[in-house]
Amino acid sequence: MAKKIAKSYIDRVKRENAKRDKKTITSIENAADEIYKKILRKGKPMLRFPVRSLSNVSYDKRKGYLEIGKARKERTLTVNTVKGFAQTLRMMGLSRELVQTNDFATKRDVYYQSKNWAEAKFSEQSESDTVMDDIEALFSVDDVSREQLRFVPDEHGGAVAGELVVLDPDLDTGEVERIDCTRFGSGAYSIPSSVEHLSFETNAKFVLAIETGGIFQRLQSHKFWKTADCILVSMAGVPTRSTRRFIRRLSDQIKIPVYAFVDCDPYGISNIYRTLKVGSGNAAHINRFFCVPSASYLGVTPQDIIDYDLPTHPLKDVDIKRAKDALKNDPFFQSKKQWRDALEQLLKMGVRAEQQSLAMWGLNYVIETYLPAKLANSKKFLP
Amino acid sequence: MPRKKPKASRTQASSKPTAKKKSAKKKTAKKTAKKTAKKTGSAASRRQGGLFDSESAANPVRPKKKIKKKTATKTATQKTARKSASTDQGDMAIAEKMANKQKDISVSEFFAKNRHLLGFDSPARALLTTVREAVDNSLDACEEASVLPELFIDVRATESTQHVVTIRDNGPGIVREQLPRIFARLLYGSKFHSRKQTRGQQGIGISAAGMYGTLTTGKPMRVVSRTSRRKPAIELVLAIDMAKNLPVVKKESEVEVEWAHGTEVQIELEGTYKKGKHSIDSFLDQVSLANPHVKIIYSNPIDEEPIIWERVSKVLPDPPNEILPHPHGVELGILMQMMKETSSRTVSGFLCTEFCRVTPNVVKKISDETEGLGKRIDTDRHPKRLSNTDVKVLHKGIEATRMMAPPTNCLSPIGEVLMAKTLGRNFDPELVITVTRQPSVYRGNPFQVEAGIAWGGELPGDDLASIYRFANRVPLQYEQGACAITQSIVGTPWKNYEIQQARGALPTGPLAILVHIASVWVPFTSESKKAVASYDEILKEMRLAIMEAGRKLAIHLRKKRRLADAERKKDYIKTYIPQIGIALQDILTLSDTQRTKAEGNLSEVLERSRKM
Numbered sequence: 001m002a003k004k005i006a007k008s009y010i011d012r013v014k015r016e017n018a019k020r021d022k023k024t025i026t027s028i029e030n031a032a033d034e035i036y037k038k039i040l041r042k043g044k045p046m047l048r049f050p051v052r053s054l055s056n057v058s059y060d061k062r063k064g065y066l067e068i069g070k071a072r073k074e075r076t077l078t079v080n081t082v083k084g085f086a087q088t089l090r091m092m093g094l095s096r097e098l099v100q101t102n103d104f105a106t107k108r109d110v111y112y113q114s115k116n117w118a119e120a121k122f123s124e125q126s127e128s129d130t131v132m133d134d135i136e137a138l139f140s141v142d143d144v145s146r147e148q149l150r151f152v153p154d155e156h157g158g159a160v161a162g163e164l165v166v167l168d169p170d171l172d173t174g175e176v177e178r179i180d181c182t183r184f185g186s187g188a189y190s191i192p193s194s195v196e197h198l199s200f201e202t203n204a205k206f207v208l209a210i211e212t213g214g215i216f217q218r219l220q221s222h223k224f225w226k227t228a229d230c231i232l233v234s235m236a237g238v239p240t241r242s243t244r245r246f247i248r249r250l251s252d253q254i255k256i257p258v259y260a261f262v263d264c265d266p267y268g269i270s271n272i273y274r275t276l277k278v279g280s281g282n283a284a285h286i287n288r289f290f291c292v293p294s295a296s297y298l299g300v301t302p303q304d305i306i307d308y309d310l311p312t313h314p315l316k317d318v319d320i321k322r323a324k325d326a327l328k329n330d331p332f333f334q335s336k337k338q339w340r341d342a343l344e345q346l347l348k349m350g351v352r353a354e355q356q357s358l359a360m361w362g363l364n365y366v367i368e369t370y371l372p373a374k375l376a377n378s379k380k381f382l383p
Numbered sequence: 384m385p386r387k388k389p390k391a392s393r394t395q396a397s398s399k400p401t402a403k404k405k406s407a408k409k410k411t412a413k414k415t416a417k418k419t420a421k422k423t424g425s426a427a428s429r430r431q432g433g434l435f436d437s438e439s440a441a442n443p444v445r446p447k448k449k450i451k452k453k454t455a456t457k458t459a460t461q462k463t464a465r466k467s468a469s470t471d472q473g474d475m476a477i478a479e480k481m482a483n484k485q486k487d488i489s490v491s492e493f494f495a496k497n498r499h500l501l502g503f504d505s506p507a508r509a510l511l512t513t514v515r516e517a518v519d520n521s522l523d524a525c526e527e528a529s530v531l532p533e534l535f536i537d538v539r540a541t542e543s544t545q546h547v548v549t550i551r552d553n554g555p556g557i558v559r560e561q562l563p564r565i566f567a568r569l570l571y572g573s574k575f576h577s578r579k580q581t582r583g584q585q586g587i588g589i590s591a592a593g594m595y596g597t598l599t600t601g602k603p604m605r606v607v608s609r610t611s612r613r614k615p616a617i618e619l620v621l622a623i624d625m626a627k628n629l630p631v632v633k634k635e636s637e638v639e640v641e642w643a644h645g646t647e648v649q650i651e652l653e654g655t656y657k658k659g660k661h662s663i664d665s666f667l668d669q670v671s672l673a674n675p676h677v678k679i680i681y682s683n684p685i686d687e688e689p690i691i692w693e694r695v696s697k698v699l700p701d702p703p704n705e706i707l708p709h710p711h712g713v714e715l716g717i718l719m720q721m722m723k724e725t726s727s728r729t730v731s732g733f734l735c736t737e738f739c740r741v742t743p744n745v746v747k748k749i750s751d752e753t754e755g756l757g758k759r760i761d762t763d764r765h766p767k768r769l770s771n772t773d774v775k776v777l778h779k780g781i782e783a784t785r786m787m788a789p790p791t792n793c794l795s796p797i798g799e800v801l802m803a804k805t806l807g808r809n810f811d812p813e814l815v816i817t818v819t820r821q822p823s824v825y826r827g828n829p830f831q832v833e834a835g836i837a838w839g840g841e842l843p844g845d846d847l848a849s850i851y852r853f854a855n856r857v858p859l860q861y862e863q864g865a866c867a868i869t870q871s872i873v874g875t876p877w878k879n880y881e882i883q884q885a886r887g888a889l890p891t892g893p894l895a896i897l898v899h900i901a902s903v904w905v906p907f908t909s910e911s912k913k914a915v916a917s918y919d920e921i922l923k924e925m926r927l928a929i930m931e932a933g934r935k936l937a938i939h940l941r942k943k944r945r946l947a948d949a950e951r952k953k954d955y956i957k958t959y960i961p962q963i964g965i966a967l968q969d970i971l972t973l974s975d976t977q978r979t980k981a982e983g984n985l986s987e988v989l990e991r992s993r994k995m
Contacts, residue, residue, distance in 0.1 A: 032970040039981045042988055077963075079952045079989055086959040089966030096970055120962040 006169075006176045013169045013197050020148050020196070021099045027142040028096045032089065035077075046076040047088065049137050050285050057284045059331035064277075064293025066332060068140070068284040086120045087131050095135070098150035104194070106154045107132060140285040147194050147245075157191025157242035159216065159234040162225030163204040164189075164250075169197060181231070186221060188234070191246045198246075200253055206375075207231045207250060209239070209295070211262035211272055215355050215366065224367055228375065238272050244290040247276070251294045258292050259381065261371075264300035265315070265352035266322040269343070270330065273297055278332045297382035298374050302346040305353045308370065311360050312351035323347050336383050498598075501591045506544055507661070509599075510654035511860075513548050513592040514538070514663050517648060518670060519857065520589055521552035522677065524646075526699060528555035533678040535647075538656060538663060540684040545600060546654050551647035556610035559617050563630035566590055566606050566621055566648065592650055594623050599653035603633050608646040616640040656684050661860055664690070669851055669858035672809055673899060675801035676700065695804035700795045706903060707739040709789035710781045712827020718781075719774050722766040730769065730777070731762040740787045753780035791822030791829045794901045797856065799833075802897065806837040810895050813839030816935045818928045825920035830902035832921070834928035836936055837895040848872070848894035852915070854905040859913055866914035868898040871925035880937035881944070898925060956989050 035045040050056065051071040059066055077085045094113055098105055105113060110132060111125040122128040136146045146152075160166075166179040166189065181189045192198075208230050210216045216234035219225070225232050231250070235243055251258050260276055262268035274280075277295040279287025305312060315323075323343050326333045333339045346352070358366045374381075498504065502512035514536060525532035530553055537549040557565060566589060593604035609616035620634035640647075658664060667681050671692035676699055682689040713721075727733035731746045746762050753760040753776050760769070760777050769777070797805075802817040817835040824830070842849075852859040852868045863869050869889070877883070877890040884890040906916040915921065964982040967973060973981070 029970055032967055036967050036971055036973070036981060039984050039988075042984050044988055044992070077985070077989070078992060079955055082955050082959045082963070082989065086962035086966065089963055089970070093966045093969035117962060119958045 007174065009167065009176055009199070010169050010171065010174050013199075014171060017171075017197065023142070024099050024139075024144050024148045024150075025096055027139050027144050028092050031138065032092065035089070044076050044078070045085075046074050047085075047138060048072045048074050049134055050141060052133075052137055052283070052285060057281055057331065059278065059335055061335060063288075065287045065291040066278045066281060066284050067287065083120070084131070087114070087117075087122070087128075088134060090114070090117050090120050091128070091131055091135055095149040095151065104150045104152045106152055108154060110151065137285045140288075143288075145286060145289045147196060152193045153241055155193070155240045155242075157193065157195070157240050157246055158236055159188035159190055159213075160231065160246075161188040161216075161220045162231040163202055163229060164231045165201040167199045167201065171197075182225070188216075188220060188232075191233075191242050193242050195242055195246045195249060198249065200250055202231065202254055202256075203229070204231045204254075204256060205229045206256050207233060207247060207258040208298070209233045209235055209247060209258060209260045209276060210355075211235055211237065211260075211268060212355055215261065218364070219367065222364065222367055224371070227367075228371065235272065235276070239276050241286075241290050244276060244279075244292065247295075248290065248292045251292055257378070258295040259298040259375075259378070260295055261298045261355065262300070263352070263354045264302060264305060264346070265354075266319045266326065266343070266346070268300075269297075269339075269346075270322055270326040270333070274326075274330070274332055281330075296378075298378075299370075300353055300355055300357075301382060302342050302349060305349065305351065308358065308361070310353040310357045312349075312353045312357070315347070315350050315352055319352060320347065338382055342382055498595060501595070503591075503595045506653055506655040507657045509595060509652060510538065510546060510548065510656060511661065511663050511666060513589075513595075513650060513652060513654070514550065515666060516589045516592055517548075517550035518667075521550065521554060521646070522670075522674065524554040525552055526702065529699060530554055530644075531676055531678075531694065531697060531699060532674075534680070536663075536667065536679065536681045538683045540656065541651065544653055544655055545651065546656060546684070547649060547651045549647065549649045551607075551642070551645060553642065553645040556608045556644045556646055558610060559608075562606055562608060562617070562619055563621055563632055566593060566604060566619075566630070589648060590623065592652070593621065593648075594625070596650040596652035597622055600651045602651045604651075605649040606646070607638060607640060607648075609640060609642065609644050612643040658685070666858055666860060667692070668809060669853070669860075672802075672805045672851060672897060673797055673853045673856040673858065675797065675805050692808070695808055696801050700797075703795045703903075704790075704793045706790055706793045706829070707737065709824070709827030709829075710734070710738045710741060710784075710786065711824075712904075713738070713778075713781070715775060715778045718778050719771065722769065722774060725766050728765055729763050730760065730766050733766045734762070739789050745784065745786050748786075749777070749780045749784045752783040753777060756780060756783070788824045789827060789829045791824075791831065793903055794822055794829060794831045795856075796831050796833050796901050797899055802833060802835045802899075806835050806895065806897060810837040810842060811840045812837035812842060812893070812895070814936070814939050816932045816939075818931045818935075820924050820928045823920060823924050825906075825918045828902055828904045828906075830900055830905070830921065830924070832924040832928045833897075833899040833901075834925070834932045835897035835899075836932045837897075838936055838939075839893050842893035842895060844893040845891070847889040847891055848896050850889065851895065851897040853897070853899040854907075854912075854915060855901055856899070859915070862908070862913040865908050867917040867922055868900070868915055868925060870917055871922050871929055872896055872898070874922075874926060875929045875933055877933065880933040881940040882933075882936070896929070898929065900925070956986055960985050960989070 031047070035047075038045040049072060050068050051073050052068070056069040056071040057066050058069055075081055075085070091110065091114075094105070094110065107129055108125060111122055111128040114120070114122045114128055122131075132146075132151055135149065136151070139149060160181050161184060162181055164181040166181065168177040168179060169175075170177060179189060204225070205228075208219075208228075210219070210232060213234055213236055216232060219232055224230075233243065233247060239247070247258055250256075258276075260273045262272050273295070276292055278293065279291040283290075300310070304310065323346060327340060327343055333343065355366075358370050361369070502515075503509040518534060518536070521534055522532050533553045535549075535551040537547075539547045539549075541547055597603055603620050603622040605618065605620050607616050607618045615637040616639070618634075618636050618638045619632055622631045622633055623629070624631050656663070664681075664683065667679055667690075671677060671679055675696040676694050677692070678694045679692040680689050681691070721737060722730075722733060725733045725737060727736055731743065734741045734746050734749070735743065750760060750762050756776050756779050758773070758776050760773055760780065796819050799817040799819045802819070803815045806812065806815045806817070815835065815837050817833070819833045820831060822829050822831040850863060850869060850872060852863070852866055859866065859868075873887060873889055875890075882890045882892050882894065900915060900921065906918060906921070908914045908916045960982050963985065964978045967981060968975075968978045
């Protein structure tokens with residue numbers, strides 16, 4: 001990459017970062033200022049948090065993710081809440097400091113940082129996590145994400161392989177690291193916990209998000225990405241925040257479709273795929289950043305079980321409960337008739353099938369037959 | 384003044400209970416005492432006091448068993464002997480031979496061989512039993528003579544396992560003629576289980592302690608008694624002739640003493656002194672809890688200073704009255720016995736004179752009830768002429784007839800005020816709660832339950848509550864788990880009263896719980912009289928008493944917690960407001976003045992809201 005381009009890219013990232021950081025700091029300062037002013041007027045200061053429960057979640061087809069509703073709970077500063085209030089404010093102060101020093105802290109880091117706060121320190125990490133969730137919710141109203149608050153998750157993201165170059169600018173040296181995801185040999189690129197500064201170059205036609213490491217391994221070692229001209233992402237179960245954010249940014253920037261390839265069971269459908277596409281119900285305040293509305297469901301579909309005559313296992317009670325719950329309570333499935341039909345079909349069949357059950361027809365059946373056949377008919381993917 | 388009551392006490396003076404007494408006596412006498420007592424002296428056969436004061440009523444089965452066993456083993460040896468004997472010898476001859484070997488067993492000898500029955504089974508227990516016996520006797524004597532009891536107890540080690548126990552009271556003293564018999568003869572005394580609340584339910588006579596002392600150390604007991612300031616004190620050195628169960632006066636002299644009246648007994652015995660739950664210290668502590676009018680001065684081999692429990696009341700408890708049995712409590716066998724022995728000439732007269740709450744009108748009702756049971760009993764018939772079947776019907780008729788509960792003025796509770804005083808003195812707690820229930824009745828026996836709770840102060844907060852159980856003011860030190868008192872404490876929902884309690888366990892916390900049951904006849908679980916039996920009525924009364932006390936405790940604890948909460952929240956304000964100040968200063972880059980002002984404002988707002 002030419003030095004010039006690199007410089008302009010770095011500058012752009014820096015500009016964007018500075019803009020984001022300014023917004024973050026303004027948000028924090030505004031919140032603190034409101035409290036301060038109230039105190040000066042001898043009033044009781046309060047904080048307003050969005051209510052974080054399924055009852056305050058809705059699905060807007062146009063927006064494409066589970067959205068948190070307008071319900072707010074107010075926390076007024078009283079004798080009983082004074083401790084939590086002090087801790088919330090101290091954590092906001094920490095966040096501001098992290099932004100200013102261009103640093104970050106994991107949940108555990110924050111817990112240990114609090115040990116400097118004298119009486120306001122946390123005695124268990126679960127306490128500091130709760131306060132952090134509150135702050136995240138508080139600022140999500142201003143479109144400030146947890147990552148922007150510089151609180152990063154401990155978990156790292158999934159693995160990536162295929163026709164993708166990740167541009168990772170090093171703001172200190174002014175160099176832009178070009179990471180070619182075709183060149184990891186039998187390994188793969190690991191998604192970092194913060195992905196906001198990354199940008200991408202690719203000619204791939206689609207992204208394939210895969211539930212299990214086993215299938216990812218197989219597709220990667222047989223260079224499926226080359227034959228199908230795609231990017232492979234391993235989710236390893238329910239995708240982490242950074243994996244979701246990575247795929248989201250990828251699909252936003254490159255504008256290519258995202259196909260999910262997961263097990264055909266209520267967990268694969270209503271937990272993994274639903275969370276990837278529209279976000280989760282109990283963290284709805286962050287869904288707008290952490291969903292991939294452009295995703296669609298390649299398989300394994302209930303119909304595939306019949307079409308490919310796959311070996312199955314009976315649905316467990318917990319599977320049945322999960323499927324029924326999705327049909328009854330989940331605003332996403334309720335708004336998609338195709339999904340309602342598919343789930344009802346699955347319940348009627350009373351069985352589930354894993355991705356790897358395709359191996360019955362041969363270990364590479366998935367590469368040679370199943371995926372090409374499915375991809376040839378991507379209109380039929382479930383929404 | 385340790386002694387057995389001389390026989391001319393109320394028990395004997397009142398004529399009414401004689402029938403009951405006789406019958407009961409016969410019943411028990413048949414089993415044990417009569418056999419031996421007849422041969423050892425008429426006095427003892429007439430009244431089985433003394434050694435058997437309390438235990439006679441319940442214990443007789445045991446000695447009987449023992450005696451039987453002896454015969455049984457003898458027969459067994461005889462049997463083997465007969466096998467080897469020539470066939471010429473007839474059964475007659477063997478029987479005669481056997482008969483020759485049968486002989487009287489002196490009560491003294493019997494107990495010398497079965498000391499565990501008397502509470503002398505271990506050296507530690509021997510010491511405690513000796514003190515218990517002496518204290519019971521002294522308190523009964525003082526109260527009968529209307530003297531405020533002052534007990535002086537001294538336990539001193541002579542060798543590591545040998546102790547001299549001295550117990551002195553300020554009672555009326557004992558006349559010279561009675562002294563040897565009271566202290567050195569088993570089965571002599573007056574306390575028999577009359578229908579009156581008495582202490583003497585716990586052990587055996589002081590004479591057994593003296594005998595135990597002689598057996599283990601070879602030393603006789605020493606008794607000093609003075610009946611009045613005008614008379615000299617008499618000192619006797621006494622031993623028991625175990626074969627004859629008769630006192631032997633080894634030495635007699637007049638001595639100078641500082642006290643005006645009272646009795647002192649000194650016994651040297653083998654025993655070990657221990658602290659703890661089953662110790663003399665603990666026993667005396669508990670005696671002082673249930674007897675607010677008693678002063679105790681106690682020296683032991685370990686503590687340098689004597690322990691003194693000052694009296695908290697200068698009033699003697701009302702002497703318990705004696706009452707006739709109530710018809711609802713009488714058992715069929717006893718009823719039969721009473722009818723055989725009565726001097727009344729009609730069933731009606733018998734019922735009216737030998738029971739309480741029976742009037743001619745009640746007799747008519749009983750008679751009506753018997754008609755409903757299949758056979759009307761003619762109450763004009765002579766009681767001795769009724770067949771056993773008739774008595775059975777009569778007994779059922781009595782059970783079915785409603786009648787007034789027995790009078791309850793025969794009970795002598797400690798009382799809420801005095802109980803609170805003794806609990807306060809012994810535990811120095813933060814709070815004392817006492818409850819005395821109204822008297823109630825089980826199986827025709829009046830009884831009354833009291834409960835006291837001492838909370839806080841020096842009491843250990845992490846331990847299970849300590850339980851103090853009393854029956855007729857006497858501490859129950861053994862078999863806590865089997866006792867109705869423990870059961871009702873465990874069954875109380877302490878969590879409702881702000882007290883921790885593990886499932887099925889005693890409550891945990893700085894608690895001492897006292898429960899006292901006063902009754903003319905406390906039902907014990909066994910003849911050893913260590914635990915109160917779980918009758919529904921008794922359990923209910925205990926539970927109600929404890930729950931009432933628990934509710935009052937909860938009120939106090941809740942108030943206390945509210946205050947502590949308020950205090951803590953006040954601290955909250957002081958603790959966390961500076962943190963809010965620091966955070967605001969950080970985020971908004973405030974000056975120190977601005978921060979201080981914000982903190983001041985905030986404190987003001989919160990203090991105001993807290994008060995509202």
